[in-house]
Amino acid sequence: xxxxxxxxxxxxxxxxxxxxxxxxxxxxxxxxxxxxxxxxxxxxxxxxxxxxxxxxxxxxxxxxxxxxxxxxxxxxxxxxxxxxxxxxxxxxxxxxxxxxxxxxxxxxxxxxxxxxxxxxxxxxxxxxxxxxxxxxxx
Amino acid sequence: xxxxxxxxxxxxxxxxxxxxxxxxxxxxxxxxxxxxxxxxxxxxxxxxxxxxxxxxxxxxxxxxxxxxxxxxxxxxxxxxxxxxxxxxxxxxxxxxxxxxxxxxxxxxxxxxxxxxxxxxxxxxxxxxxxxxxxxxxxxxxxxxxxxxxxxxxxxxxxxxxxxxxxxxxxxxxxxxxxxxxxxxxxxxxxxxxxxxxxxxxxxxxxxxxxxxxxxxxxxxxxxxxxxxxxxxxxxxxxxxxxxxxxxxxxxxxxxxxxxxxxxxxxxxxxxxxxxxxxxxxxxxxxxxxxxxxxxxxx
Numbered sequence: 001x002x003x004x005x006x007x008x009x010x011x012x013x014x015x016x017x018x019x020x021x022x023x024x025x026x027x028x029x030x031x032x033x034x035x036x037x038x039x040x041x042x043x044x045x046x047x048x049x050x051x052x053x054x055x056x057x058x059x060x061x062x063x064x065x066x067x068x069x070x071x072x073x074x075x076x077x078x079x080x081x082x083x084x085x086x087x088x089x090x091x092x093x094x095x096x097x098x099x100x101x102x103x104x105x106x107x108x109x110x111x112x113x114x115x116x117x118x119x120x121x122x123x124x125x126x127x128x129x130x131x132x133x134x135x136x137x138x
Numbered sequence: 139x140x141x142x143x144x145x146x147x148x149x150x151x152x153x154x155x156x157x158x159x160x161x162x163x164x165x166x167x168x169x170x171x172x173x174x175x176x177x178x179x180x181x182x183x184x185x186x187x188x189x190x191x192x193x194x195x196x197x198x199x200x201x202x203x204x205x206x207x208x209x210x211x212x213x214x215x216x217x218x219x220x221x222x223x224x225x226x227x228x229x230x231x232x233x234x235x236x237x238x239x240x241x242x243x244x245x246x247x248x249x250x251x252x253x254x255x256x257x258x259x260x261x262x263x264x265x266x267x268x269x270x271x272x273x274x275x276x277x278x279x280x281x282x283x284x285x286x287x288x289x290x291x292x293x294x295x296x297x298x299x300x301x302x303x304x305x306x307x308x309x310x311x312x313x314x315x316x317x318x319x320x321x322x323x324x325x326x327x328x329x330x331x332x333x334x335x336x337x338x339x340x341x342x343x344x345x346x347x348x349x350x351x352x353x354x355x356x357x358x359x360x361x362x363x364x365x366x367x368x369x370x371x372x373x374x375x376x377x378x379x380x381x382x383x384x385x386x387x388x389x390x391x392x393x394x395x396x397x398x399x400x401x402x403x404x405x406x407x408x409x410x411x412x413x414x415x416x417x418x419x420x421x422x423x424x425x426x427x428x429x430x431x432x433x434x435x436x
Contacts, residue, residue, distance in 0.1 A: 029413040032263030032421040052410035071427045
């Protein structure tokens with residue numbers, strides 16, 4: 001197995017474990033509103049990154065096919081959880097261009113989902129879940 | 139004099155005093171009969187009985203300098219601890235680095251197996267925690283957030299970051315109240331068995347569950363054993379018994395790591411909760427974007 005493939009498999013394995021754990025422990029709620037069997041991506045401009053409990057929320061301005069802008073919502077881990085894993089309340093700022101990977105809402109009318117990763121144009125990636133325990137003694 | 143030291147320990151209120159005395163094979167009654175007259179023995183017995191009959195009004199004596207210094211002899215539980223979250227181990231172990239080992243299945247009585255089946259038939263999409271209802275015991279000890287242990291004379295306090303909760307464990311020798319009011323964390327009485335903190339809890343709210351979905355009876359009891367397995371690792375063994383719900387004790391283990399540089403943060407679930415579950419178990423989410431970035435972003 002080449003290195004990239006092995007890393008991809010490991011990442012998926014880690015994600016799978018976190019998602020199953022998410023149902024029992026990580027989030028303060030179940031994942032019923034999300035479709036965790038598929039991942040989607042969407043690109044847009046950060047409208048607001050809300051650093052509050054029980055979940056961070058990323059609001060993203062996304063161009064729609066009619067030439068307008070829709071606001072998509074992504075539910076992330078709590079500030080308490082992320083703050084011990086390298087994130088700050090300014091990790092994402094209004095105006096930042098990002099591509100979000102997420103579990104979409106089951107309802108087709110709802111735009112957004114469970115926030116997994118954010119990737120910047122320069123390749124920098126911010127992850128909600130890092131596989132091995134990434135809680136740091138800062 | 140060995141007996142004198144032991145009885146001093148017994149009455150000093152120092153956690154572990156009784157355990158230490160018992161370990162030395164000391165018998166309070168032997169001592170009393172040998173050194174005290176019948177009158178004194180009667181006085182001793184009545185003193186011993188008063189707290190048992192007036193547990194609700196248990197009055198802890200003001201701590202002395204000796205009580206504070208006695209804390210230094212206890213294992214160092216102070217500081218902030220968390221169950222490590224982890225994926226597959228880099229070394230290839232199947233259990234990985236997670237502090238949550240695989241949990242055993244509950245062994246339910248037929249009555250409670252039927253209750254669980256009936257609950258599952260409702261296909262509730264979520265639990266009350268989606269509405270910010272905190273878990274009770276034992277679930278609150280398994281949240282993916284840190285906990286801080288505070289040791290003061292006669293008490294261990296656990297400050298739980300998840301939902302900003304607090305557990306009070308009384309180690310001052312008070313008995314379990316006869317019929318404590320049901321509560322999310324129960325009423326907790328602890329003692330030190332050598333270097334292990336042993337905590338018994340009783341009387342839990344019917345709103346709490348044994349695991350994610352299993353209800354309990356009013357006879358549920360929880361026994362916890364806290365100990366350090368190395369200087370910055372704590373093991374918690376939790377044994378749930380319930381003669382109406384469980385056919386055998388439900389024993390789980392958690393491993394916590396200490397983080398000396400961490401502090402406990404605030405966690406107000408109602409601050410910006412957009413999740414919900416209704417009375418029929420239907421999960422919902424509020425996707426109304428915040429009106430003003432300035433007013434809702436801290």
